Amino acid sequence: MLQRIQTIYLLLVVIVNGALPFWVYLWTDANGAAVYAESDVLYSALFIASAILAFITIFLFKNRKNQFVLNRLNMILNLFLLGFFVYRSLVLSGEINISEKGIGMLLPVVSIVFLVLANRAIKKDEDLVKSVDRLR
Template sequence: MIQRIQTIYLILALIITGALPFVFPLWKLSTGKDFYFMLDQVYVVLLGISTTMTLISIMTYKKRQNQFVLNRLNIILNLILLGLFVYRSLNLSGEVVQVSEKGIGMFLPIVAIVLLVLANKAIKKDEDLVKSVDRLR
């Protein structure tokens, strides 16, 4: 399990969606306080689902097709999450609604998407290798 590169990518994606949102704020309010994802229930639910899907994908390392599908769904979920971040930041930008600057936490779904895509490429490569070996038999 751990010797496969896609597992490393998935563990990094798990850390990014499960732990780093607690560290990096989404944006800074004009009052100087950081806005973390825990202050909005939609973000909590979406990041929780994304983290759970990544963990399930790591545990299903013997079923590459299921892992591939779970990663695709997780990519779509992270794109939705990124879209919500961008929508909220664009609609709530400016000092009128007290959002003064964007934080690095908004870019965490992008990094997770990149890692999930890399994991899917490695899974596809493994699947192709297994199919080529089966073809030789």
Template sequence: MLQRIQTLYLLMAAGISAGLIFLFPIWETQEGTVVYAYNELLYLILFLGSGLLSIGSIFIFKNRKLQFVLGRLNIILNFFLLGFFVYQSLKVSGETMVSEKGIGMFLPIISIVFLALANKAIKKDEDLVKSVDRLR
């Protein structure tokens, strides 16, 4: 059902992953150039993939198990994205190429929180359906 709370959580995760990457910079280099996620192809693909997974799992509401699995895959994808950001910021010892980190580096963390909340609500719905099936 589309009116469930996990739909709201998944929409928030999709909005963060696919929408806010165009507003918040990932980092600023030593030369003063601001780098957004859409400037780097890998980050753009991972962010948009995360957003598409969130939107796709909204419309698979009849298959809660698959919806739960897609939520977990999306969380793993966001952890990879966060790992790439950490690697990029620590790539050079001493002074890094990334002189100032932007709020865009923390977008995967916020997305992971909303995806975990959505998975918790999906699990709760699945448990409710299983308990009603036992009574029949």
């Protein structure tokens, strides 16, 4: 059952969190140099953990409840990552005026949207299976 729509959404999360943070810059520092996810261990570890969790979730198609729970856990992980970005951009001294935020800071938001869409599709499948079981 890998041909379901939630598999596509989860593959998009794997791409967004596994590859894009290392190609698009997260922000530029005071010197104008682009900062990527690989320059900070915390950011790269959280992006890779989210991508691995989404990849593992793809193959749990037989157990939709575990798939749903792991997607929610992945959403929480992406919210932490987004929180770290907000903290870094707003609290650190001088960062509001000096650095420029990149498109990479929006990657957790994009992956959260895809995870929500995947959870909606999983819920729809679960409801369909429950309705068919009532007919038997």
